[in-house]
Amino acid sequence: MTSKSASRIHKELEMLHKRPIKGVTILxxxxDLHSLDTIVHGADESLYKGGRFKVQLLITDQYPYEPPEVRFLTPIYHLNVCQKTGQVCLPFLMKDKWKPTYTFEHILQALYSLLIKPEEGNAFEHSLLNEFHNYSPKYNQKAMDSASKAKA
Incomplete structure (x- = not known):
């Protein structure tokens, strides 16, 4: 990792400690600065209320010019999360949409918001999107069950 990348990461972490993000705990x-582990708490106004989800940001040597890979390590039933790998589907995390001005704070705020309101246009798996639209009581129950088990 270059000294410029390491310096940027240190500054961002310092800011996160000075100005904590609602619903997010930094571990x-x-x-080596290649991994940032966090706990994202399910908001009271969401299906994930009471859940504590461990989320990992894997940081490349090219950060901030490349986005980190973001994935849930704690299983979560969510249409924007791959059920097998935990990878998060947010457009700004794609290499062609990422901007070096984005920060960990931006990513973590987006994750917390996703737990309140999923992004239907960015579903990772079509089967979950179908369930979300056509069988919402079933989807909602599975989401709440995943939150009740999530005690990262």
Whole structure:
């Protein structure tokens, strides 16, 4: 990792500690700065109320010019999350949409917001989107069940 990248990461982490993000806990940082682990808490106004989901940001040596890979390590039933890998589907996290001005704060606020309101236009799996639209009581129950099990 370049010294410029490491400096940027340190500054962002310092800001996160000075101005915590509602619903997000930053876990102790690894020495190599290639991984940032967090806990995203389900908001009271969401299907994920009471859930505590561990989320990992995998940071490349090219950060901030490339986005980190973001994935839920705690299983979550959510239409914007791959059910097999936990990878998050948000357009701004794609390499062709990412801007170096985006920060960890931006990513973590977006994740917290996703737990309140899923983005239907960015569903990872069509089967979950179909269930979300056509069988919402079933989808809602599965989402709430995943939150009740999520105690990261």
């Amino acid at each position: 102790p940082v690894q020495d």
